[in-house]
Amino acid sequence: MSQAFPGPHGAPVAGHVPVLRLGEVLLVTLQGDLHDSTAQQLQDDLAETIVHSGATGVIIDISGVEIVDSFLGRVLAEIAGQTDLLAARTVVVGMRPAVAITLVELGLTLPGVHTALSTEVAMELLTGQAPSSRFGGLRQERL
Amino acid sequence: MHTAAGSQARLPIRSDMDLVWVRQHVRQSAAQLGFGLVDQTKLVTAASELARNTLVYGGGGTMETEPLTEGATHGLRLTFSDEGPGIPDLEQALSDGFTSGEGLGMGLGGARRLVHEFSIDSSPGAGTTVRVTSWVGRPPRPREEA
Amino acid sequence: MPEQAESTAGSPAFEIRDFLRRRREQIAQRWADEPLFRAVFTVSRDEAVEAGKAVVDALAQVADAARVEDPDAAGFTTVREQLARMGTARSRAGLSAAQVSSELAALRPPVENLLLADLPDAPAEHTRACVTTLSVLMGTLRVVVMQTALSEGQALIDRQRLQLLEVATPVIKLWDGIVAVPLIGTLDSARSQVVMETLLESIVEQQARYAILDITGVPTVDSLVAQHLMKTVAAARLMGAECIVSGIRPAIAQTMVHLGLDLGTVVTRASLADALGYVLHQLGVGIVTPGANGTNGAVAR
Numbered sequence A: 001m002s003q004a005f006p007g008p009h010g011a012p013v014a015g016h017v018p019v020l021r022l023g024e025v026l027l028v029t030l031q032g033d034l035h036d037s038t039a040q041q042l043q044d045d046l047a048e049t050i051v052h053s054g055a056t057g058v059i060i061d062i063s064g065v066e067i068v069d070s071f072l073g074r075v076l077a078e079i080a081g082q083t084d085l086l087a088a089r090t091v092v093v094g095m096r097p098a099v100a101i102t103l104v105e106l107g108l109t110l111p112g113v114h115t116a117l118s119t120e121v122a123m124e125l126l127t128g129q130a131p132s133s134r135f136g137g138l139r140q141e142r143l
Numbered sequence B: 001m002h003t004a005a006g007s008q009a010r011l012p013i014r015s016d017m018d019l020v021w022v023r024q025h026v027r028q029s030a031a032q033l034g035f036g037l038v039d040q041t042k043l044v045t046a047a048s049e050l051a052r053n054t055l056v057y058g059g060g061g062t063m064e065t066e067p068l069t070e071g072a073t074h075g076l077r078l079t080f081s082d083e084g085p086g087i088p089d090l091e092q093a094l095s096d097g098f099t100s101g102e103g104l105g106m107g108l109g110g111a112r113r114l115v116h117e118f119s120i121d122s123s124p125g126a127g128t129t130v131r132v133t134s135w136v137g138r139p140p141r142p143r144e145e146a
Numbered sequence C: 001m002p003e004q005a006e007s008t009a010g011s012p013a014f015e016i017r018d019f020l021r022r023r024r025e026q027i028a029q030r031w032a033d034e035p036l037f038r039a040v041f042t043v044s045r046d047e048a049v050e051a052g053k054a055v056v057d058a059l060a061q062v063a064d065a066a067r068v069e070d071p072d073a074a075g076f077t078t079v080r081e082q083l084a085r086m087g088t089a090r091s092r093a094g095l096s097a098a099q100v101s102s103e104l105a106a107l108r109p110p111v112e113n114l115l116l117a118d119l120p121d122a123p124a125e126h127t128r129a130c131v132t133t134l135s136v137l138m139g140t141l142r143v144v145v146m147q148t149a150l151s152e153g154q155a156l157i158d159r160q161r162l163q164l165l166e167v168a169t170p171v172i173k174l175w176d177g178i179v180a181v182p183l184i185g186t187l188d189s190a191r192s193q194v195v196m197e198t199l200l201e202s203i204v205e206q207q208a209r210y211a212i213l214d215i216t217g218v219p220t221v222d223s224l225v226a227q228h229l230m231k232t233v234a235a236a237r238l239m240g241a242e243c244i245v246s247g248i249r250p251a252i253a254q255t256m257v258h259l260g261l262d263l264g265t266v267v268t269r270a271s272l273a274d275a276l277g278y279v280l281h282q283l284g285v286g287i288v289t290p291g292a293n294g295t296n297g298a299v300a301r
Helices: A036-053 A070-085 A099-107 A119-127 A135-143 B016-033 B035-057 B088-096 B105-111 C002-007 C012-022 C024-030 C037-042 C045-064 C073-094 C097-105 C108-118 C124-169 C189-206 C223-239 C251-260 C272-283
Strands: A019-022 A025-031 A057-064 A089-093 A114-116 B009-013 B061-070 B073-082 B117-122 B126-135 C174-175 C179-185 C210-217 C242-246 C268-270
Touching: A019 A036, A025 A036, A025 A119, A036 C268, A057 A070, A070 A099, A070 A135, A070 B035, A099 B035, A099 B105, A099 C223, A114 A119, A114 B016, A114 C002, B009 C108, B016 B035, B016 B061, B016 B073, B016 C045, B035 B061, B035 B073, B035 B105, B035 C223, B061 B105, B073 C124, B088 B117, B088 C097, B105 B117, B105 B126, B117 C124, B117 C268, B117 C272, B126 C179, C002 C272, C012 C024, C012 C045, C012 C108, C012 C124, C024 C037, C024 C108, C037 C073, C037 C179, C045 C073, C045 C242, C073 C097, C073 C189, C097 C124, C108 C124, C174 C272, C179 C189, C189 C210, C189 C223, C210 C223, C210 C272, C223 C242, C242 C272
Parallel strands: A025 A057, A057 A089, A089 A114, C179 C210, C210 C242, C242 C268
Antiparallel strands: A019 A025, B009 B061, B061 B073, B073 B126, B117 B126, C174 C179
């Protein structure tokens, strides 16, 4: 993109967000301050990638995102709805407390979106595996 | 384009890119005035909503920032103005779910819940001015309706 | 005495000023035996006498400026801090404001006796004027002490309010991945904000999938409190944690029904124990009763 000029916190870059593939799951990491057009682009890219790859899950890591306004909130909700239609599930991961409080205050609670504290937990959710390391010990002793 | 938080500033809102500048400028100003992380996030989010309204419905305009002092308390006032078509029915525009463009219709009503003071001045053909103010360390306003 | 002859012509305020300077040592000695000084300056009597002299000097200065009725007189500046310390020390010892005030009043009679002894031959009218002036001055001293004690009390209240806000929100780790916040007292907007932020921060720190908000200690739940609870639960969910509200007492449940308050989809449990049981079940953790079949541990780990 040609219009990138330097800003105080590093230039906000418009363009594509990389989509990583881990087996059946697509991993997207959002960082910093997103352009509206970048978010929109991601939504289109994801729909296409799911269809091509046959992925069953999408993890969107927003732990590096400082602001989710109603626009980005809507994009996240729409990605979730869209992946649902394509028989896949979306999990939004790592939302910061300040962002969560603000979204609730805005009135956006994203009811259709799955959430998780970390990518590990999200992977467990999506691949349907029993929680392994963390609670495994507990289960064994129950026998 | 970027001024110190302690002084007044006026930023253009003409494009997608300007929304990013607006958010970063409000974040910096709020942090320098001593706003906590949650209050910074609320104010920046409100600014983002209002700047997008200015861009999408007002056809572009400006944001002015003004640091305030009341006794020992610091505050930040943001004024968004455009010369667009204006809002015919303010009551309706402020209610949740109302939208005439993109977004979830949370723009005005949502932004109002994120700040301490909110005022809007608009009439058809005369453009729109929205002014919001938040104060450091003041608890959030309770929501009017349950 | 020559100086006595000199000052009889002066105004009562100057008479009192000269008297205070002349009798500085004796006044301080007598005050040192009064309960107020005895209780505050416990280390040595000399300390009490020195403190008494400082107060006498201040009073003389105020009289010199002819401002015996003014609690803001410059003369009090030097002893204001000491007076405040004395007032606070007495109220910390459990005395009421009225008791502190009467201890201060007890400082006047010994001074008055000394004054009367110094004016045996003065005209009755002049004596009366001097005694009145002294009374006014001692009254002003009382006002100064009470004023500083009060503002000290206000500062203390402000400090404690802030501390309470932080202290009253402990986050307890109940289990790997489970945190709990027992809420005690009234939830206003400022407090709710602190509770919400503290809980959400601890969810991240502990990577807690479950958070229990226990409201057993919250006296009333009105629509504002219900709204705060719902907001906290919604924010926790956005972060990927489930928040359970426990400790809804029957009386509170009844009020909520009367007010038409609905906690919506929020998971609620009667007690903290019930909530913990629910969460452990969700995590697939079982509880084994000790002695039932020879197992030695009470809780499976």
